[in-house]
Amino acid sequence: MRRSGVVADAAEVGAHSHVCFAFREPAELRAAAREFARTGMASGERVLLIAPPGEYHRWRSDEWFAEVLAGGQADLLQAETVYPRTLADPYAQVEYYSQETERALAAGYTGLRVAADATTLVGDPVALDGFARYEHLADVYMAAHPLSGLCAYARDVVPDTDLAQVASLHPTVTPQSSPFRLYAVGAGLAFAGELDHDAVALLEAALDRIRPDDGELVVDMTGLGFAHHGAVRSLERWAAGSGRRVLLRGARPLLRRLVELMELEAVRVEVAA
Amino acid sequence: MRTGAAAGHTGYFHEAALYASDRELVDIAVPFLRDGVAAGEPVLVAFGEEHAALIRRATGGDPGITYLPGGDMYARPPGAIQAYRRMLADFVLGGAGQIRIIGELAPSAFGATWDWWARYESAINQAYDEFPLWSMCAYDTTSTPPDMLADVVRTHPRAARPDGGHTPHIDYVNPAEFLTESRRPPDDPLLLTAPVVSLIDPEPAEARQAVQAAVPPEFPQSDVDALVLSVSEAVTNASLYGRAPVRVRLWAGAKRLVLTVTDQGLGPKEPLAGMLPLGAGDGGGLGLWLCHQMCSHVGLYREDGAYTLRLTVGDPDTV
Numbered sequence: 234m235r236r237s238g239v240v241a242d243a244a245e246v247g248a249h250s251h252v253c254f255a256f257r258e259p260a261e262l263r264a265a266a267r268e269f270a271r272t273g274m275a276s277g278e279r280v281l282l283i284a285p286p287g288e289y290h291r292w293r294s295d296e297w298f299a300e301v302l303a304g305g306q307a308d309l310l311q312a313e314t315v316y317p318r319t320l321a322d323p324y325a326q327v328e329y330y331s332q333e334t335e336r337a338l339a340a341g342y343t344g345l346r347v348a349a350d351a352t353t354l355v356g357d358p359v360a361l362d363g364f365a366r367y368e369h370l371a372d373v374y375m376a377a378h379p380l381s382g383l384c385a386y387a388r389d390v391v392p393d394t395d396l397a398q399v400a401s402l403h404p405t406v407t408p409q410s411s412p413f414r415l416y417a418v419g420a421g422l423a424f425a426g427e428l429d430h431d432a433v434a435l436l437e438a439a440l441d442r443i444r445p446d447d448g449e450l451v452v453d454m455t456g457l458g459f460a461h462h463g464a465v466r467s468l469e470r471w472a473a474g475s476g477r478r479v480l481l482r483g484a485r486p487l488l489r490r491l492v493e494l495m496e497l498e499a500v501r502v503e504v505a506a
Numbered sequence: 507m508r509t510g511a512a513a514g515h516t517g518y519f520h521e522a523a524l525y526a527s528d529r530e531l532v533d534i535a536v537p538f539l540r541d542g543v544a545a546g547e548p549v550l551v552a553f554g555e556e557h558a559a560l561i562r563r564a565t566g567g568d569p570g571i572t573y574l575p576g577g578d579m580y581a582r583p584p585g586a587i588q589a590y591r592r593m594l595a596d597f598v599l600g601g602a603g604q605i606r607i608i609g610e611l612a613p614s615a616f617g618a619t620w621d622w623w624a625r626y627e628s629a630i631n632q633a634y635d636e637f638p639l640w641s642m643c644a645y646d647t648t649s650t651p652p653d654m655l656a657d658v659v660r661t662h663p664r665a666a667r668p669d670g671g672h673t674p675h676i677d678y679v680n681p682a683e684f685l686t687e688s689r690r691p692p693d694d695p696l697l698l699t700a701p702v703v704s705l706i707d708p709e710p711a712e713a714r715q716a717v718q719a720a721v722p723p724e725f726p727q728s729d730v731d732a733l734v735l736s737v738s739e740a741v742t743n744a745s746l747y748g749r750a751p752v753r754v755r756l757w758a759g760a761k762r763l764v765l766t767v768t769d770q771g772l773g774p775k776e777p778l779a780g781m782l783p784l785g786a787g788d789g790g791g792l793g794l795w796l797c798h799q800m801c802s803h804v805g806l807y808r809e810d811g812a813y814t815l816r817l818t819v820g821d822p823d824t825v
Contacts, residue, residue, distance in 0.1 A: 429710050430742045459714060461738060462792055487731040494799050495783075 235376060235418055237404035237425050237456055246405075247272030250381040251372050253403035255388050255396055255410050259288055262385050266348040267297055269383045270307055273346030278379070279337035280307035283315055283349035285387065306342075316354055323367035327374050334380045344379025351399075352387040361395050366442045368402045369417075376417035401439045415439045418453055420446070421482075425456030428464035436464050440471040447477065455483040455505060465491060465500070472499035507603040508638060509545045510538070511672045517635040521672065522662035523608065523642040524655075531557065531644060532564045533668040535608050538642060542606035543570030548597045550574055552609030557644070561608075580612045583626035584781055584798045587633050594637040607641040618822045619803040620654055621689045627661035628684040629781040642666050660684060685777035691805030691816055695825055696759040697766075703756035707745075710738040713754050717765070722758050729819040732800035733765055736817045739793030740767035747771060747790050748813060762802070762820030773806060773813035780804060 236249045243265035246252050252269070256262045262285065270280045280301070284292040292298050292309055301307045316326070330347065337345040355361045368384065375381060384403065386396055400410035404417075404425070413426035413436065422445065428436060450472075465488075472479045481488065481502045489502040512519035525531040535551075539561070542549040551561055552574040565571060580586050590607075597605045615623040627643065634641075645658050656677075659665075663678045702720040705713060714734050721730050737754065744752040748769030757764045776784060776791055780798045784791030797817055798804045805816040 427711055429738070430746070459711070459734070459738065461710070461742065462796060485731075486727065487735060490731065490800070491735065491796070494796060 235404050235416070235423075237414065237416065237423065239408055239426075240405055241408060243268045246383060249405040251375050251403050251416070252383045252405040253396075253400040253407065253410060254383055254385045255391075255400065255407045256385060257388050259285065259291070262350065262387075263288075263292065263295060265383060265385070266292075267295075269346065269348045269381075270298075270301065273344075273381070274301060274306055277343040278346045278381075279340065279342040279344070281315075281333070281345065281347045281349070282307060282309045283312050283347065284309060285350035285352060285385070286312065288350070312350065312353065315349070316351075321363065323363055323370050326367050327370045330371065330380055330382075331374060331378070334378055338379065344381070346381045348383040348385070350385045350387075352385070352390050355386070355391055355395055355399060361398060362442070365399050365402060365438070366444075368399050369439075369443050372402060372404070373417040376419070397435050398438050401435055402442065411435065413457070415443070419451075421451035421453065423453035423456060427458045428460040430461045430463050433461070433463045433467055437467050437471070440467065445477070449478045449480055451480045451482055453483050454481045454485070454488065454502075457484075457488075460488055460491070462491060462495060465495060465497070469495070469497045469500045508640070509547065509604060510541050510640065511666075512604065512638075512640040515640075517639075518631060518637065519640040520631055520634070520662055521640075521642045521664050521666045522658050522675070523644040523666045524647050524658070525644060525668065526647050528560055530668040531646075532560065533670075534642065534666050535561055535644070536564050537670060538606060538608060538666065539565060539571055540568070542604070542640075543568055545604070548572070548602050548605045550605070550607045550609075552579060552607060553644070554610065554612065557610060574609075580609075580615070582799060582802075583622050583629070584783075584795055586626065587630060587781055588783075590630075591633065591637075594634065594639055598637060602638070604638045604640060607639065608644060609641065610644040614823065616650060616654060618692055618694070620657075621691045621805055622798070622803060624654070624657040624661060625685055625689065625781060627658065628679075628681045629778050631661070631663070632681045632778060633782055682777045685781075688808040689805070690807040690809065691803070694764060694818075696757045696762070696764055699757060699759075701755040702758045703754065703765075705754040706751050708741060708752070708754055710741045713737045713741045716754075717756055720756055720758065721763060725758075725763060725820065729763060732819045733763055733817070735800055736797040737765055737767065739790075739797055740765075740815050740817070743774075743790035743793050744769040744771070747774070759820075761824045762818055762822060765817045766814055767817075768812050768814040770811060771813050773808055773815075780806070 240246055246265050247268045254265050273280045302309055334345040354364045397411045400406045412432045413428050416423055479500045483505040484502045486504050489504050492502045508515055523534045539549050550572045558573050579589055611623055659675050659677045660679050664672055664674045666672055703716045717733050717737050748771030752769045755766050779791040780794040783795045801817045801819050803818040803822040807814055
């Protein structure tokens with residue numbers, strides 16, 4: 234099972250594999266990137282660091298970074314060399330990281346770890362949509378391959394509602410980013426957090442951006458505390474609209490009762506043993 | 507085609523069967539049932555064991571009469587409405603021109619939960635009106651308290667008499683009027699004690715946590731679940747459609763948990779909210795319906811410019 238959770242500070246990010254890190258001060262991000270990199274280096278991973286605009290030289294002159302960069306296991310890159318200005322093709326970007334992961338493995342590393350500032354990539358609605366789709370595709374890739382990522386977003390640049398849209402597609406987030414997470418596990422997905430009525434629009438945005446394989450979609454519910462009927466109805470509408478069935482596995486008995494009362498057709502529930 | 511007193515009537519022909527003795531009940535029920543069987547109509551009896559046995563004897567065990575098992579059918583008003591609507595739809599699909607049902611509420615309805623059964627009796631005038639249904643709801647005038655009988659008269663357009671006659675109730679009021687009246691449930695002594703939770707304007711998650719933390723461990727998880735869902739729905743509805751401040755309080759007794767959610771709004775606009783699962787954009791109707799489906803009693807009333815939803819899980823009656 235993948236690690237999932239809400240991480241309060243930089244010290245906790247190392248244990249997680251796909252983190253949405255919303256920060257206020259550049260120093261917070263430097264600390265988180267250090268921690269994230271340190272964990273990867275300790276387990277023999279190749280590390281790529283992508284600093285926010287204007288921060289490249291500060292990162293370079295950071296004592297710890299300078300030391301690891303000199304060692305060759307880590308690289309500090311400019312965002313422009315990794316990401317196109319807008320992510321027109323989310324699949325191509327995942328392909329880029331997939332190739333980098335393969336290269337790292339071929340070079341004898343245990344995997345690839347990327348800490349990247351993505352603030353400038355979600356600037357307008359089109360960019361946000363493309364990047365959110367990419368975040369999910371990357372998450373699916375990470376769930377099955379030795380790639381991990383820390384995706385950083387500056388809170389004073391990215392509006393809360395935009396941040397929530399990208400954060401909700403990560404297994405791990407910082408507090409007050411998104412009320413729920415929808416992320417990849419095994420061949421399916423998992424929900425964590427809580428789906429209250431005020432999260433319904435966000436849920437619909439998340440569902441709109443995932444592209445699961447055909448057939449019944451299995452969603453692990455063990456990390457979800459509560460689902461308002463509006464969220465369940467959105468899930469049913471999404472499933473019916475895309476002609477697929479959804480199995481909510483490991484749900485609490487309350488959710489089964491709710492789904493029974495709502496007489497859903499495309500969504501069924503298996504209660505946790 | 508409609509037969510008997512309901513001939514020529516469109517939709518639901520809803521009668522109270524007011525009786526003062528077994529003899530009177532038999533005199534009302536037996537011709538009603540026999541005529542239905544003779545006309546080839548679906549004929550159903552939804553009585554408790556005692557009255558079911560009485561009718562069986564009086565009709566000589568007529569195989570044309572179906573006896574519905576009591577129990578869960580009348581556990582909660584919206585559950586009864588849902589089950590009956592499904593059954594009636596099946597009969598109509600099967601070609602029935604009229605369906606006859608005589609039923610009675612469970613004895614437990616005549617206590618602390620009467621107000622939601624009164625709402626049920628009113629709501630079904632609309633909820634069953636798309637079906638060619640002729641039903642009689644039997645009430646014992648010697649044991650039903652006068653205030654409850656007054657509600658019966660106001661929710662049944664007419665009465666079936668033991669002499670075979672049918673009398674319109676001039677005091678009948680339609681559901682739109684009856685269901686928008688304030689109907690405060692009976693005072694519960696538990697509510698005179700100190701609440702174990704008291705919150706002002708909580709987020710749903712905050713209200714859930716407070717409720718979960720405060721419920722004594724002897725209550726089953728299903729009761730806790732019912733309250734968790736209900737408080738979430740009620741607080742969400744209050745913040746979407748009501749007016750602040752929203753006050754949430756929970757009382758824990760030995761046998762039941764009572765939760766009230768009060769806001770400064772007017773409550774649901776749709777009179778049948780809570781009784782029927784209304785669709786999307788329903789002004790909170792589905793949430794209220796879910797509360798009604800999960801709790802052992804739901805009361806709703808307007809008082810002093812505030813709207814209160816009172817939700818009970820566990821035993822609503824035992825003090």
